[in-house]
Amino acid sequence: MSANREIHLASRPQGWPTADNFRLVETEVPTPGPGQIVVRNQFMSVDPYMRGRMDDVKSYVPPFALDAPLDGGAVGEVVASDADGIKVGDTVLHGLGWREYALVEARAARTVDPAVAPLTAYLGVLGMTGLTAYAGLLDVAAMKPGETVFVSGAAGAVGSMVGQIAKLSGAARVVGSAGSPAKVERLRALGFDAAFDYHDGPVKDLLGAAAPDGVDVYFDNVGGEHLEAAIGAMNLHGRAAICGMIAQYNSTEPPAAPRNLALVIGKRLTLRGFLVGDHGHLRDRFVADVAGWLRDGRISYDETVVEGVENAPQAFLGMLRGENLGKMLVRV
Amino acid sequence: MSANREIHLASRPQGWPTADNFRLVETEVPTPGPGQIVVRNQFMSVDPYMRGRMDDVKSYVPPFALDAPLDGGAVGEVVASDADGIKVGDTVLHGLGWREYALVEARAARTVDPAVAPLTAYLGVLGMTGLTAYAGLLDVAAMKPGETVFVSGAAGAVGSMVGQIAKLSGAARVVGSAGSPAKVERLRALGFDAAFDYHDGPVKDLLGAAAPDGVDVYFDNVGGEHLEAAIGAMNLHGRAAICGMIAQYNSTEPPAAPRNLALVIGKRLTLRGFLVGDHGHLRDRFVADVAGWLRDGRISYDETVVEGVENAPQAFLGMLRGENLGKMLVRV
Numbered sequence: 001m002s003a004n005r006e007i008h009l010a011s012r013p014q015g016w017p018t019a020d021n022f023r024l025v026e027t028e029v030p031t032p033g034p035g036q037i038v039v040r041n042q043f044m045s046v047d048p049y050m051r052g053r054m055d056d057v058k059s060y061v062p063p064f065a066l067d068a069p070l071d072g073g074a075v076g077e078v079v080a081s082d083a084d085g086i087k088v089g090d091t092v093l094h095g096l097g098w099r100e101y102a103l104v105e106a107r108a109a110r111t112v113d114p115a116v117a118p119l120t121a122y123l124g125v126l127g128m129t130g131l132t133a134y135a136g137l138l139d140v141a142a143m144k145p146g147e148t149v150f151v152s153g154a155a156g157a158v159g160s161m162v163g164q165i166a167k168l169s170g171a172a173r174v175v176g177s178a179g180s181p182a183k184v185e186r187l188r189a190l191g192f193d194a195a196f197d198y199h200d201g202p203v204k205d206l207l208g209a210a211a212p213d214g215v216d217v218y219f220d221n222v223g224g225e226h227l228e229a230a231i232g233a234m235n236l237h238g239r240a241a242i243c244g245m246i247a248q249y250n251s252t253e254p255p256a257a258p259r260n261l262a263l264v265i266g267k268r269l270t271l272r273g274f275l276v277g278d279h280g281h282l283r284d285r286f287v288a289d290v291a292g293w294l295r296d297g298r299i300s301y302d303e304t305v306v307e308g309v310e311n312a313p314q315a316f317l318g319m320l321r322g323e324n325l326g327k328m329l330v331r332v
Numbered sequence: 333m334s335a336n337r338e339i340h341l342a343s344r345p346q347g348w349p350t351a352d353n354f355r356l357v358e359t360e361v362p363t364p365g366p367g368q369i370v371v372r373n374q375f376m377s378v379d380p381y382m383r384g385r386m387d388d389v390k391s392y393v394p395p396f397a398l399d400a401p402l403d404g405g406a407v408g409e410v411v412a413s414d415a416d417g418i419k420v421g422d423t424v425l426h427g428l429g430w431r432e433y434a435l436v437e438a439r440a441a442r443t444v445d446p447a448v449a450p451l452t453a454y455l456g457v458l459g460m461t462g463l464t465a466y467a468g469l470l471d472v473a474a475m476k477p478g479e480t481v482f483v484s485g486a487a488g489a490v491g492s493m494v495g496q497i498a499k500l501s502g503a504a505r506v507v508g509s510a511g512s513p514a515k516v517e518r519l520r521a522l523g524f525d526a527a528f529d530y531h532d533g534p535v536k537d538l539l540g541a542a543a544p545d546g547v548d549v550y551f552d553n554v555g556g557e558h559l560e561a562a563i564g565a566m567n568l569h570g571r572a573a574i575c576g577m578i579a580q581y582n583s584t585e586p587p588a589a590p591r592n593l594a595l596v597i598g599k600r601l602t603l604r605g606f607l608v609g610d611h612g613h614l615r616d617r618f619v620a621d622v623a624g625w626l627r628d629g630r631i632s633y634d635e636t637v638v639e640g641v642e643n644a645p646q647a648f649l650g651m652l653r654g655e656n657l658g659k660m661l662v663r664v
Contacts (some may be wrong), residue, residue: 060568250595255591258591259589261577261589261590262580264605265575266393266607267392268607270603274595278600
């Protein structure tokens with residue numbers, strides 16, 4: 001076997017990360033111990049939440065360690081196994097991306113069938129990304145048929161799923177925001193009833209025009225001005241599922257906060273943060289629904305694929321800048 | 333009968349209201365039409381939410397009209413009736429305070445028994461105030477036994493009920509904030525496990541010391557710095573019932589907003605605004621519980637009573653400044 005290459009966190013970013021915060025390290029390809037497997041990663045996921053783990057702050061997800069490989073969702077082929085139930089040649093989904101070869105506890109890997117769906121789907125539309133959209137919209141925000149849904153960061157991996165699942169689940173109107181005219185055009189093609197480029201004016205005004213009868217459910221990927229505009233636009237008993245606040249992940253100042261928060265009282269709004277890990281009980285229903293929609297061609301997904309583990313930091317930085325359409329992936 | 337005196341809204345306050353925003357007006361004592369009664373008000377309630385109704389903004393509770401009497405909860409004796417089922421001499425609870433004599437639709441009045449509880453209790457501990465505390469704590473925030481509860485504005489009518497109901501419902505620890513040493517002392521006497529004067533330092537630090545193991549339920553009457561501190565202190569899956577934000581009712585600047593709102597994601601927090609009117613289905617359970625606790629001497633309540641309808645504006649302004657202990661009432 002060749003040497004293993006992996007990406008380490010070299011230093012903690014202050015504000016926006018740069019290439020200098022990462023280091024490409026060559027190591028030996030590991031050998032599995034009892035109950036372990038070695039996976040040759042084929043694809044890995046880069047996701048916004050990883051930015052938070054680069055800070056050394058107390059949180060319910062531990063921070064990445066310095067001078068050690070980063071981690072995150074990955075899928076690949078088993079090249080060595082000392083575990084019952086998983087054999088060389090199997091394809092597995094696991095949590096140790098950011099490296100070419102991963103030494104994985106077999107109980108932390110899940111075999112998947114590459115004949116059923118493209119490998120990348122297990123990281124995206126049928127994986128954590130899809131479940132995040134599904135659980136946030138239907139469980140956390142409890143969207144009901146006939147409602148109006150607004151999703152920010154709608155051309156991203158999660159956002160584009162939220163909008164399509166909302167339409168397929170009976171939403172009367174789905175509005176999305178994104179960061180470029182091309183993304184806005186893509187949202188319309190995906191079936192969004194209205195979409196806007198948030199650079200085109202105050203979000204408050206753009207949202208008011210796109211959702212003249214108000215918003216019942218807000219799926220927040222962005223925070224800041226988007227959240228304030230959504231609170232202002234929300235109807236009585238509106239619900240916000242707070243999934244991410246990418247607008248402030250790289251801020252070194254205290255972030256802008258919604259100055260209209262008192263509206264939650266008179267409008268009886270609910271704002272609820274969530275992590276997909278709490279919603280695993282929905283996985284079977286989610287897979288059944290989304291696999292069906294995919295089979296029937298009723299759901300589409302975009303992927304932006306960067307080649308080579310050495311370019312994973314650039315893929316991550318590009319995603320933070322919004323250069324991806326749909327799911328950002330690295331072909332390892 | 334003598335003339336009727338009532339308080340009109342003379343002008344809309346900009347920032348803090350003043351006596352000039354109110355006008356004492358003499359009118360004739362009304363005569364009931366079919367289905368109506370005339371009530372000689374004995375007590376009326378002044379409440380923080382009334383400040384919001386003095387602004388001419390679109391809301392789900394209509395604003396007070398200029399040059400017309402204010403309104404709000406009141407209790408008094410029926411002095412004339414042209415309605416079936418309510419007779420002269422009955423005592424009724426209704427929504428037309430801020431005047432000596434009220435012309436009330438009989439269907440908007442509820443007869444109460446002055447032998448069962450003091451008249452003022454129907455406006456406070458057994459009325460809207462008590463139900464607000466009960467519903468917000470047990471329904472909106474779904475407090476469970478063993479949890480830690482933090483309530484701001486805890487020496488007010490609602491806050492002091494929240495703390496006591498929490499203890500009686502099995503809270504492990506109840507913490508309150510208030511605005512003077514005397515109020516803090518009163519909270520300790522009411523059974524709060526810890527209490528602090530928010531003037532004594534950053535709320536974040538005071539709350540951290542009072543609730544070293546964090547907060548599971550936050551009952552917000554204040555907003556602003558209190559809400560930010562509570563979000564910071566909340567434990568995984570914490571819930572905030574947002575009842576009021578008195579800190580910003582008189583602000584002419586955009587209010588301070590919680591800069592740490594992104595914590596709702598990792599901690600999976602829920603922030604939920606509510607109005608007591610949505611929780612009428614709890615009334616029977618509430619009355620049974622609270623009447624029982626009162627009978628057994630397990631719950632106490634404070635009242636601050638101002639004499640004379642002509643002093644109702646001063647009572648209202650004093651409440652906004654925190655001069656009341658417990659429920660602020662006017663003996664009409």
